[in-house]
Amino acid sequence: MDTTTTTMIGSGENELGELLGTLQGHARPVDSIQISRDAKGRLLIVSGSNDNTIKIWEEQEDGSFKVRTLRHWCSVESVHMNRDANGRLVIVSRSSDNGDIQIWKEQEDGSFKVRILKRDGRFKVRILQDGLGWINAVQMSIDANGRLEIVSGSQIGNIEIWQEQENGSFKVKILQGEIQGDEGAIFTVQMSRDANGRMVIVSAGLDGVIQIWQSQKAYLGLLGLL
Numbered sequence: 001m002d003t004t005t006t007t008m009i010g011s012g013e014n015e016l017g018e019l020l021g022t023l024q025g026h027a028r029p030v031d032s033i034q035i036s037r038d039a040k041g042r043l044l045i046v047s048g049s050n051d052n053t054i055k056i057w058e059e060q061e062d063g064s065f066k067v068r069t070l071r072h073w074c075s076v077e078s079v080h081m082n083r084d085a086n087g088r089l090v091i092v093s094r095s096s097d098n099g100d101i102q103i104w105k106e107q108e109d110g111s112f113k114v115r116i117l118k119r120d121g122r123f124k125v126r127i128l129q130d131g132l133g134w135i136n137a138v139q140m141s142i143d144a145n146g147r148l149e150i151v152s153g154s155q156i157g158n159i160e161i162w163q164e165q166e167n168g169s170f171k172v173k174i175l176q177g178e179i180q181g182d183e184g185a186i187f188t189v190q191m192s193r194d195a196n197g198r199m200v201i202v203s204a205g206l207d208g209v210i211q212i213w214q215s216q217k218a219y220l221g222l223l224g225l226l
Contacts, residue, residue: 025067027051031077048076048093054104056089070104070112080139085146092140092150101138101150101162117150117162117170135160136205137188151191153203157184159213161199175201175213183207 028050036044038058043065045057054070070091078094088106095102101117140150150162150170159175186205194200194214201213 023057023065025055025057025069026053031075032079034079034081036081044081046079046081046091048079050075052076054079054091054093056091068110070114072102078136078138082140082142084142090140090142090148092138092148094135094138094152101135101152103148103150136186139189139191141191149191149199151189151201153186153189153205155185157186157205159186159189159201159203161201 023045026047026049030047030049032048034046038044042059042061043057044059045055045065047055047057049055052072052074054072054076056068056070058066058068060066072093072095074095076093076095079091080093081089081091084090084105088108089104089112090106091104091112093102093104094100103115103117104112105115106112135152135154137153138150140148143149147164147166148162148170149164152160152162154160157176161173161175162170163173164170184205184207186203188205189201189203191199191201198214202210203213204210
């Protein structure tokens with residue numbers, strides 16, 4: 001992991017709002033980005049790029065950004081971050097090589113340990129069907145017990161829910177979309193929980209339809225192509 005410091009470049013204002021500046025550091029296009037704030041209200045940004053890196057941009061008191069770089073083995077096409085009970089970063093990413101999911105966990109010394117969720121049975125991941133298809137998007141949360149919950153959307157129209165078990169293994173559940181195959185490809189997923197603690201997942205993709213999943217039943221929103 002490399003650590004550097006950078007400052008925002010340029011600023012401006014137009015009728016749509018004020019541009020605070022730009023952050024430079026990636027050598028190739030950025031495919032995915034997420035923003036959050038720390039306890040002091042300072043910006044925290046995670047980005048994944050075709051330059052085979054994940055960058056963590058942390059705003060400092062003087063307005064500059066400390067940049068930590070996690071080096072991947074191929075292009076990073078989707079990233080999502082959260083914090084565990086100890087306040088340490090957990091980042092989930094999806095790479096371009098085979099669609100496997102990577103889990104990056106910050107250690108006490110600030111370094112990161114990476115774990116790969118293979119969809120061929122490694123790490124005791126239980127696969128419920130064959131032909132799962134390429135993963136296009138991931139999102140994750142941490143449950144009340146500190147265990148990871150990861151939701152992924154695939155190229156063939158399925159949603160996968162990965163739930164970390166007490167022994168560190170993962171169990172995966174498959175939700176089949178209304179349209180299967182490439183025509184039902186899912187490009188983005190988001191998840192939350194309702195007042196009763198039940199998981200709610202929203203997905204969208206190639207067919208232009210937003211699907212809302214709750215209690216293992218999918219409701220198709222009447223939203224056409226935008």
